[in-house]
Amino acid sequence: xxxxxxxxxxxxxxxxxxxxxxxxxxxxxxxxxxxxxxxxxxxxxxxxxxxxxxxxxxxxxxxxxxxxxxxxxxxxxxxxxxxxxxxxxxxxxxxxxxxxxxxxxxxxxxxxxxxxxxxxxxxxxxxxxxxxxxxxxxxxxxxxxxxxxxxxxxxxxxxxxxxx
Amino acid sequence: xxxxxxxxxxxxxxxxxxxxxxxxxxxxxxxxxxxxxxxxxxxxxxxxxxxxxxxxxxxxxxxxxxxxxxxxxxxxxxxxxxxxxxxxxxxxxxxxxxxxxxxxxxxxxxxxxxxxxxxxxxxxxxxxxxxxxxxxxxxxxxxxxxxxxxxxxxxxxxxxxxxx
DNA sequence: ATCAATGCAAATAATTTGCAAAAAG
DNA sequence: CTTTTTGCAAATTATTTGCATTGAT
Numbered sequence: 001x002x003x004x005x006x007x008x009x010x011x012x013x014x015x016x017x018x019x020x021x022x023x024x025x026x027x028x029x030x031x032x033x034x035x036x037x038x039x040x041x042x043x044x045x046x047x048x049x050x051x052x053x054x055x056x057x058x059x060x061x062x063x064x065x066x067x068x069x070x071x072x073x074x075x076x077x078x079x080x081x082x083x084x085x086x087x088x089x090x091x092x093x094x095x096x097x098x099x100x101x102x103x104x105x106x107x108x109x110x111x112x113x114x115x116x117x118x119x120x121x122x123x124x125x126x127x128x129x130x131x132x133x134x135x136x137x138x139x140x141x142x143x144x145x146x147x148x149x150x151x152x153x154x155x156x157x158x159x160x161x162x163x164x
Numbered sequence: 165x166x167x168x169x170x171x172x173x174x175x176x177x178x179x180x181x182x183x184x185x186x187x188x189x190x191x192x193x194x195x196x197x198x199x200x201x202x203x204x205x206x207x208x209x210x211x212x213x214x215x216x217x218x219x220x221x222x223x224x225x226x227x228x229x230x231x232x233x234x235x236x237x238x239x240x241x242x243x244x245x246x247x248x249x250x251x252x253x254x255x256x257x258x259x260x261x262x263x264x265x266x267x268x269x270x271x272x273x274x275x276x277x278x279x280x281x282x283x284x285x286x287x288x289x290x291x292x293x294x295x296x297x298x299x300x301x302x303x304x305x306x307x308x309x310x311x312x313x314x315x316x317x318x319x320x321x322x323x324x325x326x327x328x
Numbered sequence: 329a330t331c332a333a334t335g336c337a338a339a340t341a342a343t344t345t346g347c348a349a350a351a352a353g
Numbered sequence: 354c355t356t357t358t359t360g361c362a363a364a365t366t367a368t369t370t371g372c373a374t375t376g377a378t
Contacts, residue, residue: 027353028358029352029353029358032351033359034358063359066360066361068359070343071359086250088248088250091343110303116298116300118294120290120294123290123291126286127287127307130282131271131309134280136280136309136313136314137317138311139310140309142308143305143306143308144306145291145295145302145304147295148300148303149299149300150299153301192332193333193377194378195332195334196376198333227334228334230335232333232335234367234368234369235369254343256367331377331378333374334375334376335372335374336371336373336374337371338369338370338371340368340370341367341368341369344363344365345365346361346364347361347363348361349359349361350357350358351356351357351358352355352356352357353356353357
């Protein structure tokens, strides 16, 4: 059920290739900057902000600009390989794990903002039933739980805060 | 299970009073502007934006300013009577139905953005179990489903789009 | 009286966009 | 060669904030 803790490195099998196919289908061009950005995205399984993506991509190719990052992000979400997330902060987060786990959910610690991703067949099934009963057909789903992690419960506060 | 369709008017029993208690506890003052805003919030069960709230509140009291709306909104969310929602738009939405239904969920039509709210004991229970199993204690929960409503499925497009 | 709350207008900050130059196909 | 993509810097837009004034307690 839990999968967050099992992922050792970034497990994005062929995600880059899928994105290349996506570009090709739309007659979009494969530029050095797009490659740097996509390589960056699929070399981590952490969530990131536009600004972080800019920094990391520039380490691969210093010519990447903020504008290009902001122009590439919608392509990534449109391709379905990355998903935009909102954790109530002033900036958006992006999650590169949707290619591998299209229906995963998030639990976030209130204090340290540690995020654990998990999947649940039972919840998926219930979501489907309810959606159908309300006359809809289900397209996407997002479940976010806020809670108190073990450290927070134990010590009353977390050491490493994640912020951002 | 469904409750969205059952609500006739706004069903916010004593929500205003609760907010007054909240203000009192924090030694905050009851101003005409705050009253106009709160009355507005709890006279609807629709989701609204800051801008809409400003417009509506001004109909009750033209002296309400944008700044005061933006300063009051955090008080409303802090009190737990209203919840900030993100539907992937450029502005936030606020949901006044959390006082009456603290654990309700949303299903949104892809095309017309019609929103149906619903509750599910089974999902709540599963969320609790999973959260516990992952070492957290559950504080808040939000489940958002995107789907295709009957009209969209039937006609391929919805008449009234909601936008915003 | 005292201190919080207000409106206004200026500030902030994430994201978007126009445009001329550079690069992909 | 043609058309897309880029970087830059300026623009946009929701939200926040400083400050002098007003109003609640």
